[in-house]
Amino acid sequence: MAGSAPAEAETTGDAPGATPAALPAAERAALDEAIARLEDGSRVWAALTLDQRARLLGRVRDAVGAAAEDWADIATTSKGLEPGHPLSAEEWLGGPYAIISLLDALRETLQTLSKGGNPLDGVRLDTAPGGRLRAHTFPLNGTERLLLSGFTGEVWFQPGVTAADARREAGLAQLTPTEPAGVGLVLGAGNVASIPAADVLYELVAANRVALLKLNPTQDTLLPVFEQALAPLIEPGFLRIVRGGAATGAYLTSHPGIAHVHITGSAGTFDAIVWGDPARPASDSDAGAGTTAAAQKGEPSLTVPITAELGGVSPIIVVPGRWSAADLRYQAQHVATMRLVNAGHNCIAGQVVILSADWPQREAFLRELHAAYTAAPVRPVWYPRSDERLAAAASDYPDAVWSADGTRALVEVGPHADATAIETVEYFAPVLGVVEVRGTGQEFLDAAVAHANEKLTGTLGANVLIDPATEEALGDGFERAIADLRYGDIAINTWTAFNFLTARLTWGGFPGATLADVSSGIGIVHNALLLDRVERSIGRGPFRPFPRSMGDTLRRVRLARRTVLPTPPWFVSSRTGAEVSAGLTRYLIDGRVPGLVRTLAKAMRA
Template sequence: MCLAAIESRREGPRGRRFDNGSAQMTTKTDPIDTAVAAVRAGADGWVRTPLSQRRDLLTKINALTAAHAEEWVRTAATIKGLAADSLLLGEEWMSGPYSVLTATAALAETVGALAEGRSPVDGFTIVDAPGNRSAVKVLPHGIFDALLLNGFTAEVWTTPGVDASQVRAKAGLAQRDPTTSNGVGAVLGAGNIFSIAPLDVLYQLFAYNRTVVLKLNPITDALLPVLEKIFAPAIAQGWVAIVTGGADVGKALVEHPDITAIHMTGSEITHDAIVFGTGEEGARRKAANEPLIDKPITSELGGISPTIVVPGTWSDADLKFQARHVATQRLHNNGYNCVAAQVVVISADWDQKSAFLAELRAAFADAPARPDYYPGSAARVAAAKQAYPQAESFGRNGDRTLVPGVRVGADEHALHTEYFAPVLGVIELPGTGTEFLRTAVRTANEEFHGTLGVNILVHPKTIRALGGGLDEAIAELRYGTIAVNAWTAVGYLTATASWGAFPGHTLDDVQSGIGVVHNALLIDNPERTVIRGPFRPAPRAIFNGEFTLSPVPPWFVTNRTAPTTGRRLTEFAAAPGWGKLPALFASALRG
């Protein structure tokens, strides 16, 4: 879930010392030099820190995240202009402290397993996946997963040629040799989903064995005190430093001679500006693949995410629920998610096409209003409306936009321009059944820019009718996360899942980025995560032959108890226990 890391030109605070002092810096270069020097010195201590103490560090960060979760969400609401009683605060609980709590807990288990001489994937089922791949079943894992996310599953598929024994032997990445330092990493933080930056810091520390300087996106400057409290044990040791500022600070950080690697979450435009420069010279360098920076660069850059709606025979309740599902995929966080669905792919020959689109329009009209806090949103909505005169507007400000009539083509705006705003296109393809699914997969692979995530909505009866067709489609899709009857964001929320673009992008054709993050089991060579969820919510699912206890998911934009459920999920993640389940279930079932 991305956003431009340093593209904002607004200047923020100039930064702080990270030598356990608190003096405010006043020059543009001193904060970077100070921060980099601190974590460069701290790198020596990091490689001398045994795995047992690293596990303790994660436990401390976990406890501090829980202690400051309320402050985190309150600050997030201020940044995004949400009222204290807004139903949308559930998004901030789940995509904020909850995500860091589950990640630190899962990483602590991984590091603990390595400290005891075990593989992090011990206890996880590994099965064969299509194309000579292996799949690690990461969700559910344990009784609480099975209860809280009942009906949802997740698998991490490896690249071809990796068998189960290799998965077990290589899981742990750099923590298998923690005494070898990989230098100092720079993380250019995102400004849309507030757990992205801290999760990226953790991945640099543990997957790569690097100490880290995090540069916050200016949008998130107000979170600096919260993040400093959460990472206090690592900051005190010189393992993490946090700086703020505008594009000039980001540029100084990535160009600093003591920074050995870079990770960014942002736009492809920002990535290319960092790697190749701007203007005509930057374009020339990109065409010649002559990067300005000779350092490893990993990235998560978003893209154009499709939602494929496979035609079938749906009830009125199915049409309404799945239309709200698609609306959530676009309107969660007002569309400021790099894995937000941008184009719905439907069958032109589906006899329920008009009924589904009517429900989708209703879902757009009924979605809660929210501020367009992310810079440039209104301009991007306007650009979409200019490209598509047939665009339909919804909501008090008319910013929620549905664009029917998107077509396949190299110059098609909606297929090649990430809107990062509440704009959803609709493209119609011919056929039904296997014919439609194959056409939709081919279109998603060849016509959509980016490979971060794709969603497939398909009725259980249609799955049975397709035979092995759905599994073939999943294997054929070239996306980093594939969700069947779920939103790919479930993969983001699953700490043990991998998150990132499909492998194979290069600096001069980066699309959705290079490398993965999250991946708390530290699996080597992950290719994709495959999520599956229930087509219907409980109890209706049970009445129709699907076994799931999952009600309307708390991340749905229409969920009426999302703030309470999100808070209780966060409290449960901080200290899991049977006694917390009744209140949590009660809130979830009322959603």
Template sequence: MTAEAVYDMTPATPAELDAAVAQLATGIATWAEMELPARAELLRATQKTIAAEAGAWAGAASAAKGVPSGSYEGEEWMSGPAATAPMFAEYATSLEKLAAGKSPIDGLKLSTTATGQTKVRVLPEDLKDNLLFNGFVAEVWLKPGISAEQAKASAGLGAKAEHQNGGVGLVLGAGNISAIAPLDAAYELVAFNRASVIKLNPTFQHLKPVYDRALAPLIEADLVRVVNGGAEVGGYLTNHPDIVHVHITGSARTHDAIVWGVGKDAEKNRKAGTPQLAKEMTSELGGVSPIIVVPGSWAKSDLVYQAEHVVTQRLHNAGHNCIGGQALLISADWDQKDAFLDAIRTVLREITPRAPWYPNGQASIERAKATYGDAAEQVGSCTLVTLGEDSPTELYDGEYFAAVLGITELPGLGADFLANAVAFSNDRLDGTLGASMIVHPRDIKKMGARFDELVAALRYGAVGINVWSGIAFLLGGATWGAFPGHTLEQVGSGIGVVHNTHLIADSEKTVVRGPFHPFPVSYLKGEFTMAPTMPWFVTAKTAAKSGKALAAYGGKRSWGNLLKIFPPALRG
């Protein structure tokens, strides 16, 4: 074990934490007086250092999780440096627009939804996007009543406030996806002019040297500090008198312990309406994400491809995702229901097995098996649970954060089924972070305006149509967070958003639409053959090579780097 590794695992001492907070207070005072172009330059410098450390970053994350060598390593490239680096450049672009007297959403298409809400198209933005994200569209929907003119005027958030000093905040980093904590700190800095202490989750303690190098320009400017430690370090920082704000990505249980305390103290504080944390707190806390499968007439290749799609939503990162699909909602009246479920089982049996690595992951799986007994079926690395009307509701009441997928049948076809599924998702499932649906384009066409109305009715912060809603996490222009309306008392999937590189105010949710058939497709023996497999699918054999290429493109958005993505991606 190297000296660096020994040091890196050592929890920060109170004296070190005090010094870090004091240094950040100085750094954010300098940031407050910094011109926008200079801020943008600092962010672009960080994009470059992230790109330079991409290999070490992906390697350290893979080691922390015990990722099997091969295609699964692609997840760490894509959900680590490939997601992080480009967002720093996108923030820089927004600051440069503001410096030029423009709105950060100038040049983007604004329109209205079927319910009259203003929406901003954040993908695609240019020709490179059109090539890389062929068939994908992402829109940020604003809260009802916000006009296009208001959207343009308010975009920019704290970056529009001259000389604003947001103080020093604490980012309690998640322990499952390595891009989360750096991106949370970036949003705090750009949107709120706030420096951050990033307290790493112990699962990522070995990543500290990589983060220190990747975020070097911000660390040298005294705008970010990365520290290790457990609950004691987190508690010290949370209660530090010079920490003005706390952001957490994690569980509602941890959030409530910080805000209200534990045991009898928590109950007493809740009743009195007196949180023990007298600071502003924002959060992203996950929940039970539905996968709504709208019945249709599908080819065999559709069944196979969409089965891979469903399995990916559950088994990406071995199931340890706050946005992992947990509730599969399927029509009891669909004549291809059994064929589709058989296709899912086939995919689960054929992919490379992967054991749970996150703390208590296996315990969550065992709890599901104990709760559901004979209704729980182990298929490959996933526990499938078939629920009926009289089944326990545990699977709906909170996330397992593990490879458990519940199957619920609802009545109806077409718009009737979708309406039932939307109501079930809104009313029966815990949380509001993300929801996905799979629906054939011809069935969307049949539903007409009713389809758009039902999409609008989904109360989730990210909605994916023929794409996993988790992909919104990877898109800088998308907002990432719960549907608005949660409170400290009923925190649900959290309060506030992150990412949002166009700095859009008053967002309600992001809707991402993808192609039912990925492109290109070929027609063989009377059926469409799908090609390629999406790089983030757990079935993508070239995911590691695609992820590496995407990270290089995120570090430098050149035509050369863009073209290097396609050879491995098209081989699937």
């Protein structure tokens, strides 16, 4: 039956049906002791000045730098690849690079607050569509301008938030640093190595909450790395890291010493934690599926607040224009990257391409997409139960085109075919769908936005590809359409992974989710400027890489983005992605210009 495939997103190993009593007494005692030590650490944290906290994050940065190589290598091998494999770029960028960037940005925010400043000092504020306040939070320094030339990022506040409101509220719990918030439980993601550490840092800085981190079993091999990298937080009692499965998670979520829960995972696991439905099977965990039977039972079983990042089905809206052969090829590789990074095991992955049925270049683009999708490096599909999800896709779409030894599906859904499964089930595996709507120009864009909002499960991330000339022709209509997209993160001519990796942007579902209808989650993370009442973050990148990007400038296309960057290192088609990503991370660690020069030279050969 269409839509019946399991879609577990990033599970936490806390399967429905587990009970605290299933945990041996010795393990319960060890967890009790860890929580008791964290309660002591919470009082120590509350006694630190903002400057002391900033200096502590500097020590964490040093420790992450020392562990970076092991971090990337172990994460790479845990996914069935050899260290140094071209696709290990993902582990450098999605591991130590992301955490060092976040630490630097959080530390700057703490330093600013400690001196009586405001996190929004030096940040340009203006108005976005609908009268919303917008903060231009990337780039804010020379390093960001150099390493990601042509990329920009914005944070949009919720309607009604004024500039005075935003400045007054910026800082979150660091505005009242002596008020501890107890011990938070972080149920870590199992797919991307930076997520557990980033979530711990956000708990500590945004909420004044020390953390007990329970690793997903898929990341158990990284425990020694996390213990080394986060040692400056572990030593004073601000963090404890534990391993375990469903019984451990069940014990911790019901522990009286836990004041808050944060989960990165699936809506099914979220519902099991919140509503305590032991009858809901672990396989029935469709991310963003809405109100469940458990949620209809009345009062939640979880008695403390919870925040969550839960994924969904992300659209890739391809706005028709006049594209060159090189544009078609490059953007097809871009789309393939959005689906195939980390073998598709990403809440961040694009899953449904929305094309115009009336685009004259539709067939040419699809030919390039099939070629790029097939040609991308073959890799293990490693996440637990991915074989079941691929089998479900094969059942739902018997006409799908398979490649990579039968581990990769591309589904073109015809105008009269059933798109329910591809649009509502987060496969969390290499399954990419293509659907069509009518129209060109503004008519298409409005229809595509409505389709994404109304047909696709979840509200986490949306991607839009549009050439500068078409964007310029649409004018204000383009920005209005972007405002109409109900997603917490939007990427224009880049992938929402840019938003995820950019510390001063926010990451999370569109506001409005509830315990009973959690969609893509509740709350945000990253958010290094500690901004409140955020609606979404928007990343923008160059439509064409260097040197082709210079052509738009010469043609005086107003919205062209000047960039000196070639193919980004995160593209699955990048020949030097691993070397470039490792080099960029090392530059963040040591700031050595000769190494950066060598890295940029390698980037030009991508």
